[in-house]
């Protein structure tokens with residue numbers, strides 16, 4: 001047992017962080033608002049070339065043969081940088097949709113639905129759409145989907161379209177349970193990155209901003225908000241890494257419980273930490289200019305995919321029958 | 327990164343499990359809550375059994391009689407003793423979990439030889455004399471005074487909230503040795519024999535109606551200078567070492583036990599009657615429990631991360647400070663939820679209303695202390711903000 005990042009995992013993390021700092025700075029991220037489907041296809045390809053989507057594929061298929069936990073390390077960095085687009089869907093489908101692995105094909109997805117209304121993210125920027133049903137995952141062509149873009153998406157970097165008709169599509173060699181499970185963990189990892197970025201942004205501002213002739217970070221109520229934010233990051237990250245390891249090695253214990261707990265905590269951490277950052281920024285936090293709202297809105301959006309925090313809390317409770325020792 | 331136990335770990339687990347099975351069978355019944363003489367006997371007897379079987383001082387170095395076990399063996403020990411519902415450390419808490427570890431890190435060789443083996447064998451019990459009536463969170467403002475007189479210190483003052491003081495042989499005692507210096511710079515860490523003349527112990531009743539802790543009055547108590555750990559006036563630094571164990575590792579077994587209890591609450595909720603159905607039919611109960619369990623699971627994972635970090639670098643990372651805070655808060659929520667589940671079965675300490683209610687109710691009261699003892703949640707947040715996040719003190 002060694003529940004710390006290995007040297008390889010640290011290198012993976014640092015490598016992707018460096019790439020993102022250079023190629024996906026917040027200005028570039030914000031500029032995605034004006035791209036079709038808010039997908040930056042040029043940079044998407046670069047992510048593909050860097051192996052972001054192919055980490056878990058066998059080497060024979062151009063992958064790195066790594067585990068979900070390695071992918072989680074990478075997705076935390078993507079979340080910290082708030083890279084827009086259907087990253088999780090593209091990773092989950094990398095082995096079954098041609099071109100997804102190298103970033104030449106952008107794969108979006110749809111699973112949840114509100115009543116009979118289906119809403120799809122990033123529709124204008126994707127080449128394939130994975131539809132996760134109860135029995136199977138199907139591949140749909142975005143051109144075959146009749147949908148109306150909605151004028152004011154909550155998250156400016158997550159455009160959404162209201163679907164009028166969804167064709168059946170062709171079955172993919174991907175089990176729905178697996179897509180949901182891996183998607184939940186990767187989405188949770190992304191949310192951990194967001195929670196981390198927001199905790200850090202709060203600390204930076206608290207050190208910089210002065211009121212009453214002292215940094216606001218010297219005020220205890222600000223300290224306590226930020227301490228709680230830091231705790232949420234550590235807990236959610238430990239939970240996500242544990243969940244990913246459980247998926248990679250189901251003998252470790254209750255996979256469902258571990259996965260549900262991770263998405264629950266990561267979702268809550270991302271929302272709570274973005275709210276903390278907003279509060280710490282005062283009036284600035286309520287502006288479009290400061291990045292905090294982009295994180296908060298994304299956190300709200302991501303709470304609706306791959307199971308909400310509430311649904312996952314219920315799922316954890318449903319697992320409580322055997323003695324928990326994993 | 328991996329969470330797998332090796333074959334050697336699993337062998338350790340199997341051996342421990344079978345030892346627990348046979349040993350727990352011939353354990354006497356636990357004593358009454360306020361029968362302190364019996365409680366001491368029971369807890370130290372258990373410690374002795376652990377010692378004789380090679381399970382005492384699991385993470386202590388071999389040179390002082392410990393097992394120098396690997397991190398995974400320490401975790402397995404916690405898992406298995408909890409699963410088997412083995413006795414809790416009880417009165418051995420201070421000695422085995424923070425005074426002993428402090429001595430290992432800071433005491434002289436003679437002191438280590440004198441005190442550590444008898445802690446491990448369960449021969450001697452320790453208590454903690456840090457807090458005072460006017461020095462709680464602001465511990466460094468403590469006033470109990472020690473004046474040097476030849477090769478002895480003469481100690482006068484008052485300590486409070488000393489858990490297990492009435493059964494302890496020794497006390498880790500903080501005293502002021504330099505009243506002129508800045509408050510942190512005038513403190514010394516002493517080993518106080520509890521049978522010294524001049525000590526008066528007055529038990530205090532807790533919210534649970536038990537006498538877990540006491541006031542300790544010290545009037546001209548003579549403590550040999552040889553009982554000083556570290557240098558005179560270097561006690562505050564040593565106190566931080568004590569805290570690193572007390573707040574960092576001492577309650578990890580509590581966390582494992584909380585996971586067990588959460589599970590039992592889920593089972594009990596199915597038996598707790600409502601107008602229609604059971605408490606488990608209440609979706610808000612299930613959701614809240616799911617939330618708490620997700621947190622407890624994450625804290626257990628974070629514990630594994632800490633232990634791994636300590637193994638690699640020699641000291642646990644910032645996670646250990648966070649675990650104390652997050653665990654004690656999660657545990658409060660679990661306590662509140664258990665009362666909601668019990669509903670009117672919580673009105674008496676009794677299993678007659680609902681079997682299992684008694685334990686949950688006792689736990690609810692006992693755990694009220696978790697966000698206060700060993701550094702309040704507010705103080706823990708201050709420390710995380712200042713030491714981990716680097717926010718300014720003033």
Ligand SMILES: Cc1cc2nc3c(=O)[nH]c(=O)nc-3n(C[C@H](O)[C@H](O)[C@H](O)COP(=O)(O)OP(=O)(O)OC[C@H]3O[C@@H](n4cnc5c(N)ncnc54)[C@H](O)[C@@H]3O)c2cc1C
Pocket residue numbers: 220453454455456457458461462463464486487488489490539695698699700701702703704705708
């Ligand atoms: C069950 C139990 C067992 C204990 N066992 C021992 C023992 O064996 N030995 C021992 O020495 N002590 C022991 N203690 C004492 C414990 O360490 C103290 O109670 C604790 O440090 C708090 O001190 P206090 O009680 O004086 O509260 P105070 O320090 O007076 O705090 C009162 C309130 O004010 C808040 N507060 C104080 N300062 C600040 C600040 N700077 N910022 C924000 N909020 C602040 C606190 O968070 C708290 O809510 C025990 C306590 C309990 C409950």
